[in-house]
Amino acid sequence: MTDTHPPLTRAQLHDLVHAFYADVRADTALGPVFDAAIGEHWAHHLERMVDFWSHVMLDTRGFSGNVYGKHMALEGVEPAHFERWMTHWHHHTGHFAPDDRQRLRQAAQTIGRSLFLGFFNRSAKFINGDDGRVVVATS
Numbered sequence: 369m370t371d372t373h374p375p376l377t378r379a380q381l382h383d384l385v386h387a388f389y390a391d392v393r394a395d396t397a398l399g400p401v402f403d404a405a406i407g408e409h410w411a412h413h414l415e416r417m418v419d420f421w422s423h424v425m426l427d428t429r430g431f432s433g434n435v436y437g438k439h440m441a442l443e444g445v446e447p448a449h450f451e452r453w454m455t456h457w458h459h460h461t462g463h464f465a466p467d468d469r470q471r472l473r474q475a476a477q478t479i480g481r482s483l484f485l486g487f488f489n490r491s492a493k494f495i496n497g498d499d500g501r502v503v504v505a506t507s
Contacts, residue, residue: 373465378428380464381421384472385414388460398452405442424475425468439483447488447504450480454494454502 392398393410406413416431423431439445454476461472477494484492484504493505 373468376425376464376468378418378422378426381425382418384460384464385417385421388456389414389417391456391460392453395452395456398449398456401442401444401449404444421472425471435479436482436486440486445487447484447492447506450484450492450494451502451504454480454504455500458496458502459500 389402389410392402416433419428419431420433420435422428457476458473461469461476464472480494481492484490484506488506491507493507494502495505497503
C-alpha cells in the first residue's frame with residue numbers, strides 16, 4: 369500500500385507563511401532587518417508572500433514582482449541572517465508531507481543561494497546541523 373498525502377493547498381501555505389514570519393519578526397537578528405524594510409505594511413507583505421509561495425509551489429499566477437531586486441535593496445544583511453531564516457523555514461516546514469517538505473526546502477535553498485551570491489559575491493550551501501539549525505557553508 370502506498371502512503372499518499374492530500375495535495376498541498378493555498379490554506380496550508382497561508383498558515384506556513386504567517387507562522388514563519390511571526391517567528392522571523394520575533395527573531396532578534398532578523399526582526400529589525402525585516403521591520404526596517406516592511407515597516408507597518410506587514411499585512412500586505414504576508415499576503416504577497418502567500419501569493420509568492422502559492423506561485424512557487426502550486427504554479428498559481430497571482431504573484432508578480434522582482435524578488436531579487438527587492439532583497440538586494442535591504443540594508444544590514446549578514447550571512448548569519450540566512451542561517452536564521454533557513455532554520456526557521458526548516459522548523460516550520462517540518463510537519464509537511466515528505467515530498468512537499470522537500471520541495472518547500474529546496475525552493476527556499478535555491479532562492480537563498482541566489483540572494484547570498486548577490487549580497488556577498490560567493491556561493492553558499494545550506495547544511496542541516498544535528499541541533500536543528502541550518503548553517504551556511506561558503507566557497
